[in-house]
Amino acid sequence: MEIQALLIALLVALLILVYLRQLWSRRHYPPGPLSLPVIGGLWRVGIRLHEDTLIKIAKQYGNIYTLWLGHQPVIVVSGFQAVKEVLINHTEAFSERPPTPFLKAIGRERGLIFSNGHTWKQQRRFAVVTMRKLGLGKKGMEHQIQKEAQQLVETFARANGQPLDPSLPILNAVSNVICAVTFGHRFSLEDEKFQKLIEAIDVGVKFIGSIIYILYEIFPWIMIHLPGPHKKVFAAFELVLSCIREETEKHKEQPSFHEPQDFIDFYLLLIEKSRNDPNSTYDEENLAHCIHDFFIAGTETTTTSLRWALLLLTNHPDIQDKVHKEIEDVFASSCSICYQDIKKLPYTNAVIHEMQRSKYTLLFGGTRQCTKDVKVNGYLIPKGTCIFPNLRSILLDPELWKTPEEFNPNHFLDKDGNFVAREEFLAFGAGARICLAEQLARIEIFIFLTSLIRAFRFQLPEGVGKLSPDPAVQFIIHPHPYKICAVPRCCSL
Incomplete structure (x- = not known):
């Protein structure tokens, strides 16, 4: 018994020494929740994540704090000044994505979102240039978006003013814009291949941020051998890549080198041109991953933003009526509205920005990784450290917004009713990794929303007092399923 007691005492002492050594080795990191063995600081986050969890931790530990996910440190950066310091003032130092086990497994360090270094720079540069060639910001791409908006209006109209769930029709319309840009054609809503494609994408997006996702990132050597949702995600990811490769093969059968029409055409042309370039990263696998991204x-x-927009406008009929009145006062006799017209609609513009501010669609901004040791606000952030820029903390900061928890378009209007751009509006991120699809998303949201508001008045179903503004929290912060009545406006349909 004495020997057993001695062994236990030695084991406890050893664990204490290991723990103290761990604390000493982490002394240079910003403060944060106590890191426990195995789980790190996850005890502070809890099993069920809330949209304001990271904001509440910042109130206790400051705008730059360390959250240990197992043995991996994550620096959470909150507040406008601290985030600006990281994403803008040190943009090159924080331009990489952390190659975490799960993201590395699905992204394979290819494409636009999960690549780094030379590969990322080449893929992003090509994507930016090609989107411009395909008409982003010009009439060509807007015409495609307007066609999808009209299809969406017709889908809503078929409900005859009865309660409908807008989620799937919106997702189909937004997805078809991406299909038109990348594949050169849209799918019919009944197309089985199209339905499988968007279902597979949905599976992957909803997995990010879940408890199983976090466990995979901490214990990949265990999780890879266990059954679970992560296996379904890998299968879904392969299904999407398979669909993209199939479309690529169709393009190769009828090459359009002289008159490229879509993203695949332009990419295949570049592969051909750079075939003898040893520094080229242009190949069909990177093409498939770019389109997946x-x-x-x-x-x-974009789908989530539009769902929030319809929910908010239904809950605030006074704001919805003001948007409709402004549109009709300016464009009463016009058949269509283009994105440039947003300058003539300051209140509508303010409503869209306020919707994206008050119902920011991400749990936090896209993760980054330090490419070198950097000192931020007095704290040394070591090379290779993962960064969570908490954009939500900026968009809901009571020091920046008069009524941060409310849907208040006046946040983006001056006393004369003119639209005011706000530097603190970082819904699309900032710096080198700012959202590549920002302009496309802005155009889609504007054209889809104005088309719907012109065609319908959105009302609560009979017996429903209010749609729940509470979010369903995953990495994508989306509304709970709801139904609304799209009542046709006589002058529009």
């Missing part, structure tokens, strides 16, 4: 970045967030 377009679907990730270009469908779920």
Whole structure:
């Protein structure tokens, strides 16, 4: 018994020494929740994540704090000045994505979102240039978006003013914009292949931020051998890539080198041109991953923003009526509105910005990784450290916004009713990794929303007092399922 007691005492002493050594080795990191063995600081986050969890921790530990996910440190940066310091003032130092086990497994360090270094720079530069060639910001791409908006209006109209769930029709419309840009054609809503494609993308997006996702990032060597939702995500990811490769093969059968029409055409042309360039990263696998990233970045967030917009406007009929009146006062006899017209609609512009501020669609901004040791606000952030820029903390900061918890378009209007751009509006991120699809998303939201508001008055179903403004919290912060009545406006339909 004495020997057993001695062994136990030695074991306890050893664990204490290991723990103290761990604390000493982490002394240079910003303060944060106590890191426990195995789970790190996850005890402070809890099993069920809330949209304001990271903001509440910042109130206790400051705008730059360390949250240990197992043995991995994550620096959470909150507040406008601290985030600006990281993403803008040190943009090159924080231009990489952390190659975490799960993201590395699905992204394979290819494409636009999950690549780094030379590969990322080449892929992003090509994507930016090609989107311009395809008409982003010009009439060509807007015409495609207007066609999808009209299809969406017709889908809503078929409900005849009865309660409908707008989620799937919106997702189909937004996804078809990406299909038109990348594949050169849209799918019919009944197309089985199209339905499988958007379902697979949805599976992947909803997995990010879940408890199983976090466990995979901490214990990949265990999780890779266990059954669970992560296996379904890997299968869904392969299904999307398979669909993209199939579309690529169709383009190769009928090459359009002289008159490229879509993203695949332009990419295949570049592969051919750079075939003898040893520094080229242009190949069909990077092409497939780039298009997959377009679907990730270009469908779920825009769809979620539009779902929030309809919910908020239904809950605030006075604001909805003011938007409709402004549109009709300016464009009563016009058949269509283009994105440039947003300058003539200051109140509508303010409502869209306020919707994106008050119902920011991400739990936090896209993760970054330090490329070198950097000192921020007096704290040394070591090279290779993962960064969470908490954009939500800026968009809901009571020191920046008069009524941060309310849907208040006046946040973006001056006393004369003119639209005011706010530096603190970072819904699309900032710096080198600012959202590539920002302009496309802005155009889509504006054209889809104005088309719907002109065609319908959105009302609560009979017996429903209010739609729940509370979010369903995952990495994408989306509304709970709801139904609304799209009542046709006689002059529009």
